Amino acid sequence: xxxxxxxxxxxxxxxxxxxxxxxxxxxxxxxxxxxxxxxxxxxxxxxxxxxxxxxxxxxxxxxxxxxxxxxxxxxxxxxxxxxxxxxxxxxxxxxxxxxxxxxxxxxxxxxxxxxxxxxxxxxxxxxxxxxxxxxxxxxxxxxxxxxxxxxxxxxxxxxxxxxxxxxxxxxxxxxxxxxxxxxxxxxxxxxxxxxxxxxxxxxxxxxxxxxxxxxxxxxxxxxxxxxxxxxxxxxxxxxxxxxxxxxxxxxxxxxxxxxxxxxxxxxxxxxxxxxxxxxxxxxxxxxxxxxxxxxxxxxxxxxxxxxxxxxxxx
Ligand code: SF4
Numbered sequence: 001x002x003x004x005x006x007x008x009x010x011x012x013x014x015x016x017x018x019x020x021x022x023x024x025x026x027x028x029x030x031x032x033x034x035x036x037x038x039x040x041x042x043x044x045x046x047x048x049x050x051x052x053x054x055x056x057x058x059x060x061x062x063x064x065x066x067x068x069x070x071x072x073x074x075x076x077x078x079x080x081x082x083x084x085x086x087x088x089x090x091x092x093x094x095x096x097x098x099x100x101x102x103x104x105x106x107x108x109x110x111x112x113x114x115x116x117x118x119x120x121x122x123x124x125x126x127x128x129x130x131x132x133x134x135x136x137x138x139x140x141x142x143x144x145x146x147x148x149x150x151x152x153x154x155x156x157x158x159x160x161x162x163x164x165x166x167x168x169x170x171x172x173x174x175x176x177x178x179x180x181x182x183x184x185x186x187x188x189x190x191x192x193x194x195x196x197x198x199x200x201x202x203x204x205x206x207x208x209x210x211x212x213x214x215x216x217x218x219x220x221x222x223x224x225x226x227x228x229x230x231x232x233x234x235x236x237x238x239x240x241x242x243x244x245x246x247x248x249x250x251x252x253x254x255x256x257x258x259x260x261x262x263x264x265x266x267x268x269x270x271x272x273x274x275x276x277x278x279x280x281x282x283x284x285x286x287x288x289x290x291x292x293x294x295x296x297x298x299x300x301x302x303x304x305x306x307x308x309x310x311x312x313x314x
Pocket of ligand 1: 241242285286287290295307
């Protein structure tokens with residue numbers, strides 16, 4: 001699939017470029033990479049949430065009864081049948097997405113009434129039981145968002161996303177704005193619920209530590225492409241793509257107090273990306289072919305793929 005921000009007839013940015021990804025049931029998948037590499041755009045497309053100037057092409061196939069291409073159905077259809085019920089999305093800065101004029105309870109009641117077609121009183125009772133099952137006091141329903149701490153608002157948003165027991169949960173930087181203690185609590189909550197529901201959890205974050213902690217598979221993105229895809233353990237033990245190596249080598253390690261080596265340079269301007277491999281201006285192994293031709297996707301092991309000339313047979 002492709003995702004493009006059309007800024008004007010002359011200017012467009014290919015934020016997601018020829019990405020193919022398979023999400024399996026009961027799996028936690030991480031999407032990694034620096035800011036601006038296309039991670040958030042990719043999950044917006046997978047969720048079918050396309051707001052101008054974002055446009056997408058390709059297919060997002062849902063394995064529902066009869067099959068469904070999410071990019072070919074209307075927004076109304078997705079609101080009615082897909083979003084919240086089959087797929088849910090925890091956006092970036094989610095603690096600020098609650099309507100400040102609505103009490104927390106109203107957010108839950110509105111969602112329950114719309115999708116379960118139940119009366120307001122019953123919806124409120126269901127919401128009370130549910131928030132308690134999510135580790136909150138039922139009084140939280142009487143509060144306005146500004147009366148809660150940032151961490152509690154984050155917990156509310158995560159709870160709303162899980163309320164209708166979706167099969168696929170997208171979480172965009174779910175722990176970026178919270179301290180490490182709350183980060184651990186929220187990740188635990190998300191993974192516990194993912195297991196309980198047997199759902200697929202797709203976590204987007206630049207934090208490789210989070211990927212190491214909770215994911216089973218990671219797709220590493222650079223300049224709108226997935227450059228490496230692998231099960232988490234082998235990826236961290238033996239990263240193949242030079243960009244993945246740089247991301248992992250920059251992580252602090254217990255007992256190793258040598259200075260970490262960061263990646264020099266910055267991601268390319270996607271309005272005018274470099275020819276050949278987009279990573280070549282920053283890559284210590286760049287060869288002539290890298291500056292001229294796009295590398296191919298190579299299978300290097302079971303469920304392991306890398307897009308790099310170092311691994312392609314020529
Ligand atoms: Fe480096 Fe070449 Fe591989 Fe790109 S294709 S990551 S420039 S070695």
